[in-house]
Amino acid sequence: MNSTVKAYFEAFGRGDVEGMLACLDEDVAHHVNEGQVRRGKAAFRAFCEHMNRCYREELTDMVIFEAEGGTRAAAEFIVNGTYLQTDEGLPEASGQTYRLPAGSFFSLENGKITRVVTYYNLADWIRQVGG
Template sequence: MTAKDTIRRYFDAFNAGDTAEMLACLDPEIEHHVNEGQIRRGTGKFAEFCDHMSRCYRETLTEIVIFANGDGTRAAAEFIVNGTYLETDAGLPEAKGQTYRLPAGSFFSLKDGRISRVVTYYNLGDWVRQVS
């Protein structure tokens, strides 16, 4: 499986709401760099993050474009997050079922065919504007 295949599998699992399949794409010592947040290490912390996100947001990624280097150790993706804000997240505006559409991107490191680091970026100010 190529780096692009692994990233595609990860995003397909995300869009299906299949956290177990997402975890299967990850190295056990994954470093998850969250936009505007702390680095989470390990699949346990990643699973906790996914549970929280599933409660507060329903999201689907579209217009996904995946890039990878020649040796399969680094990759990146650009995409659009199409979401609904379901439950108020701490420190953010009140959730009332607002929808949003937000450009975003992720950077990946891969080790032995699994994602060992993921860094995701989006414009939080734009998201707040859309849901306020």
């Protein structure tokens, strides 16, 4: 199992944005589900701060896969969340809970994550929160 990716998800589980950032390359490319590619640690930090305002999430059933050579990794997991604050363009938040399968893909160089891609079914999430 890739130790950098494991550390990244452990930091996520603690709500430790700084710990997540420590796993990233300075010029990380963050491919957001249904969104634009964000570049760099500052953009990643802003995304995490926004997510922490709107959502409380715990990841379970985590399985991390690593490609030979350690330059690529992937993870499959379940997002168990609570919708805390209305996110722009999405249904109104009222503390709804959701359970959503998701996956992330990573590129790595020199022990740092250079690319993060996360996918989940947005339509399923909207159905679960009553949109």
